[in-house]
Amino acid sequence: MMLPASHSGPRGAGGKWKVSTPNxxxxxxxxxxxxPAKPSPSSADGAQERGALPIAGFQGTPxxxxxxxxxxxYRGRGDRMRQLTWRAVLMGSVLGGVLSLTNxxxxxxxGWGFGVAITACILSYAIWTTLHRARIVRTPMTILENNCMQxxxxxxxxxxxxxxxxxxxAYMLITNSTLPxxxxxxxxFFLAVLGVTMAIPxxxxxxxxxxxxxxxxxxxxxxxxxxxxxxxxxMRSAKALGWAxxxxxVGKFWADGLVLVSAKLAPFMxxxxxxxxxxxxxxxxxxxxxxxxxxxxxxxxxxxxxGLHVCWSMxxxxxxxxxIFAPVLQHRGIIEGSGYGTIIQWTLWxxxxxxVTSSLLSFAMQWRTARRAFTDLGAMFAGRxxxxxxxxxxxxxxxxxxVGGQIVGLVGLAWLGxxxxxxxxxxxxxxxxxxxxLALVACRVTGETDTTPVGAxxxxxxxxxxxxxxxxxxxxxxxxxxxxxxxxSSADLLTDLKSGYLLGAxxxxxxxxxxxxxxxxxxxxxxxxxxxxxDASVLGSDQFPAPAAQTWRAxxxxxxxxxxxxxxxxxxxxxxxxxxxxxxxxxxxxxPKHQHLIPSPAGVGLAWTxxxxxxxxxxxxxxxxxxxxxxxPQWSAEFTFPVASGWIxxxxxxxxxLVIWENGPELVRRLLGx
Numbered sequence: 001m002m003l004p005a006s007h008s009g010p011r012g013a014g015g016k017w018k019v020s021t022p023n024x025x026x027x028x029x030x031x032x033x034x035x036p037a038k039p040s041p042s043s044a045d046g047a048q049e050r051g052a053l054p055i056a057g058f059q060g061t062p063x064x065x066x067x068x069x070x071x072x073x074y075r076g077r078g079d080r081m082r083q084l085t086w087r088a089v090l091m092g093s094v095l096g097g098v099l100s101l102t103n104x105x106x107x108x109x110x111g112w113g114f115g116v117a118i119t120a121c122i123l124s125y126a127i128w129t130t131l132h133r134a135r136i137v138r139t140p141m142t143i144l145e146n147n148c149m150q151x152x153x154x155x156x157x158x159x160x161x162x163x164x165x166x167x168x169x170a171y172m173l174i175t176n177s178t179l180p181x182x183x184x185x186x187x188x189f190f191l192a193v194l195g196v197t198m199a200i201p202x203x204x205x206x207x208x209x210x211x212x213x214x215x216x217x218x219x220x221x222x223x224x225x226x227x228x229x230x231x232x233x234x235m236r237s238a239k240a241l242g243w244a245x246x247x248x249x250v251g252k253f254w255a256d257g258l259v260l261v262s263a264k265l266a267p268f269m270x271x272x273x274x275x276x277x278x279x280x281x282x283x284x285x286x287x288x289x290x291x292x293x294x295x296x297x298x299x300x301x302x303x304x305x306x307g308l309h310v311c312w313s314m315x316x317x318x319x320x321x322x323x324i325f326a327p328v329l330q331h332r333g334i335i336e337g338s339g340y341g342t343i344i345q346w347t348l349w350x351x352x353x354x355x356v357t358s359s360l361l362s363f364a365m366q367w368r369t370a371r372r373a374f375t376d377l378g379a380m381f382a383g384r385x386x387x388x389x390x391x392x393x394x395x396x397x398x399x400x401x402x403v404g405g406q407i408v409g410l411v412g413l414a415w416l417g418x419x420x421x422x423x424x425x426x427x428x429x430x431x432x433x434x435x436x437x438l439a440l441v442a443c444r445v446t447g448e449t450d451t452t453p454v455g456a457x458x459x460x461x462x463x464x465x466x467x468x469x470x471x472x473x474x475x476x477x478x479x480x481x482x483x484x485x486x487x488x489s490s491a492d493l494l495t496d497l498k499s500g501y502l503l504g505a506x507x508x509x510x511x512x513x514x515x516x517x518x519x520x521x522x523x524x525x526x527x528x529x530x531x532x533x534x535d536a537s538v539l540g541s542d543q544f545p546a547p548a549a550q551t552w553r554a555x556x557x558x559x560x561x562x563x564x565x566x567x568x569x570x571x572x573x574x575x576x577x578x579x580x581x582x583x584x585x586x587x588x589x590x591x592p593k594h595q596h597l598i599p600s601p602a603g604v605g606l607a608w609t610x611x612x613x614x615x616x617x618x619x620x621x622x623x624x625x626x627x628x629x630x631x632x633p634q635w636s637a638e639f640t641f642p643v644a645s646g647w648i649x650x651x652x653x654x655x656x657x658l659v660i661w662e663n664g665p666e667l668v669r670r671l672l673g674x
Contacts, residue, residue, distance in 0.1 A: 057211040077504035083144035084509035092149040093520040096156025102652035107165035111547035120153035126238030143228040148513035155517025159489040161525040167481035169549030172536040190412035192518040195489025197405025212447030217498025241646035248650030288338025290611040298651040301644035303621020311622025313600035317607025318615025350577030351608025358581035358601030431479040435486040442487035452491040458484035466559035547609035
């Protein structure tokens with residue numbers, strides 16, 4: 001299973017990490033972004049004859065392109081093969097619910113999350129293949145069943161948790177309170193409905209007609225094809241993922257969990273050994289600046305997936321923030337005290353400014369993409385004259401579902417916003433309308449670059465409502481929350497639908513599978529968030545730094561209270577950080593041949609919002625992944641992603657388990673409001 005990794009920005013700070021499979025031999029890769037690929041007429045036919053995916057696409061008029069896909073890819077597969085089944089939806093819901101905990105945990109730790117589709121594909125294939133070989137089930141899952149399964153898992157695992165680690169956590173930091181559990185459940189659910197249905201009119205134009213690449217969708221389709229065509233290789237990847245997860249579970253328990261069994265075991269814990277080592281090597285002063293070692297290998301695994309460029313940028317940001325900036329301010333008496341919670345109040349402003357300006361400038365430099373998005377708006381809704389017996393229309397998701405979903409989402413969010421946040425109805429309507437416009441752009445950017453600019457979309461809305469409702473931090477946060485969540489959910493759905501398009505899946509059935517994941521995802525992520533974060537005191541701590549929430553909080557406060565209220569040091573930090581973000585975003589355009597030598601502004605800025613040792617761990621992982629790819633390219637292509645994903649999942653799940661184990665009764669009482 002060949003899975004080279006390419007990556008975008010962090011979800012909490014400016015985008016969403018994705019794993020894509022580039023295809024340099026594809027003629028579609030040479031097409032101009034946003035235009036239909038124009039391969040030779042025989043390219044798609046040849047690909048189908050060889051059993052390869054039709055990545056090169058088709059050519060002709062819109063009707064001809066859709067007819068070619070229907071006849072060459074869909075017929076004989078999507079119209080005959082099992083796909084939307086109860087076992088596919090249930091498996092996707094279970095895997096998505098479990099993997100959503102990993103994204104929630106690592107999001108509270110580092111402010112970003114991974115897509116779960118490929119991990120779910122590997123796990124589902126392994127589980128059902130094992131059950132079939134053991135004669136527990138009569139038939140294995142078909143490739144299109146697994147495609148529906150990964151759509152459900154992606155929805156449950158990725159489309160609901162992002163809003164919790166960003167806007168909701170920021171709301172808690174600002175108000176020192178939390179919203180009632182039913183309100184959180186309803187808000188997250190209506191947001192997911194809004195985002196998932198918002199993608200319906202975009203699918204036919206962006207995927208069917210223009211054939212945008214959506215590289216992560218290609219990666220998921222390639223993974224499924226490899227699993228189902230080369231079974232032994234697929235099982236090797238699954239076993240690697242499973243063993244990595246098991247070792248991670250044991251390692252996390254050894255590091256932090258032995259003391260929960262017996263206090264006498266504390267001296268034998270890895271965490272105790274690391275504390276002793278840090279005291280001898282770094283001392284209290286540097287440890288107070290988070291400059292120390294930490295046993296959290298999941299960030300090494302994350303670095304192996306993320307890539308060396310972003311990881312060395314994170315290390316650079318960690319050094320400049322925690323080893324230079326913070327000590328200087330402490331020496332001058334500006335920062336009094338030590339510890340992450342104290343120092344982050346000063347470092348985050350420069351980091352946030354760097355991420356915001358770089359993401360907005362990068363978005364602005366893609367103005368042609370935005371123009372194409374709005375140019376295509378008429379085509380999406382006006383429609384083309386079609387035969388009343390159009391077979392494509394019979395399998396696409398109806399436009400009425402889009403209208404119904406938008407009405408349900410708008411009414412639900414407007415009522416909640418008015419009752420709970422005292423947000424005027426018209427402001428919610430503006431937020432939803434703005435969300436559709438920005439989601440349209442975000443989905444196109446995702447299709448062309450594999451980067452979902454969630455951060456930029458949210459910041460545009462925050463700036464807009466800073467004008468419409470000045471001084472109201474709650475409205476500022478939750479309106480931007482609508483935009484960011486809708487953009488992310490829409491891009492997730494289109495990425496999944498791209499996989500189905502390549503595999504010949506029934507798009508309407510795949511949409512239903514995606515929609516089904518909302519229910520489990522909402523329930524699991526909200527309940528888990530309330531258990532892990534019962535009150536605001538947990539956020540900004542060493543346990544859960546919540547850098548994404550720190551970013552959202554900083555922007556909301558600056559817009560509501562005015563920049564002058566921050567004081568000269570923070571104002572200069574914003575100015576310099578913003579300038580650095582602009583320069584780092586512009587330099588790759590000016591010197592494209594040397595962009596690998598230019599630090600990533602997202603990586604640098606994010607490092608100013610989390611612990612120093614996270615930057616070190618990411619860097620170690622980036623170096624390890626780079627070395628493996630250079631030294632053992634075939635092994636790396638097959639095992640790097642499964643091993644890293646398994647380790648992240650295992651350590652995250654054990655981390656959640658230990659928190660609940662240690663504080664279970666008290667957390668449950670708080671959850672129930674007692």
